[in-house]
Amino acid sequence: MSQLNAPSPVNVAVLGLGLMGTPMAQRLCAAGHSVHVWNRTASKALALQAHGATAHPTPGQATQQADITITMLQDGPAVEDVLFHQGAAKGLRPGSLVVDMSSIQPRQARDHAARLAALQVACLDAPVSGGTVGAEAGTLAIMAGGRAADFERALPVLQVMGRATHVGPLGSGQLAKLANQMIVGITIGAVAEALLFAARGGADMGKVREAISGGFAESRILQVHGQRMVERDFAKRAAVTVQLKDMRNAMATAQETGFEAPITQLFAQLFEQAAEHGLGDLDHSALFMELASRNGMN
Secondary structure (H helix, E strand, O other), rough: OOOOOOOOEEEEEEEOOOOEEEEEEEEHOOOOEEEEEEEEOHHHHHHHHHHOOOOOOOHHHOOOOEEEEEOOOOHHHHHHHHHHOOOOOHHOOOOOEEEEEEOHHHEEEEEEEHHHHHOOOOOOOOOEEEEHHHHHHEEEEEEEEOOOOHHHHHHHHHHHHHHEEEEEEHHHHHHHHHHHHHHHHHHHHHHHHHHHHHOOOOOOOOHHHHOOOOOOEEEEEEEHHHHHHHHOOOOOOOHHHHHHHHHHHHHHHHHHHOOOOHHHHHHHHHHHHHHHHOOOOEEHHHHHHHHHHHHOOO
């Protein structure tokens, strides 16, 4: 891999090595950065030693040498736990920078940043979109909130993982991610319902998807998730439960800001019902199965 995106090595800690965190850490290693990793399941951290990372048994040990610490964790409570209860924040050096790339609520991001500021540690909230494919290819869309100077400082590291955009003050990155997830969740539902509608009337679902591609209905969701629906391939890439978490976070934030979001509310309910019906651990395109079941089309 070219190191043009990382002109000088940076000490980076990566906390959280799931489906997204692992390929992101691998890319940072390949770019020549000094990468320190921690994961709740230690074997995932140890596996990255083959790529040049240094595995640590605690998050505090992983952050001790870091100029930039990246968190890629399940949700807001998990980020709070790792930072402030499992010792990551205690290991941080004053003047270092935390880049939280998890998808959490904006108010949680601002709260974490305020607590880190008291330790003289800067913070960006920089969630991502693009899934495991984007993480592996380094093509993630990265939405960053925080001070412009902190964004510029993090940019050489962020560019290894994708295309980063500074979208505003602290919390704005999470707002952008929630907006993204609103569009993703709603569009998955729209594609699923439209394809099932066509199939119920006797059309070939795959051919309908092909026919409308390139028109005003064109979208990445139609291409990628629509194909998964046609093939009924719902192996987990981004789970129904994760999509539901994001929709719930969007609704909580809408309530906090006094914003009415009836379309998001409807789809949050649909994803919730899909999870209740045993689809939670499948890909979020499996909302198709929930809508198919409602119409007796399983």
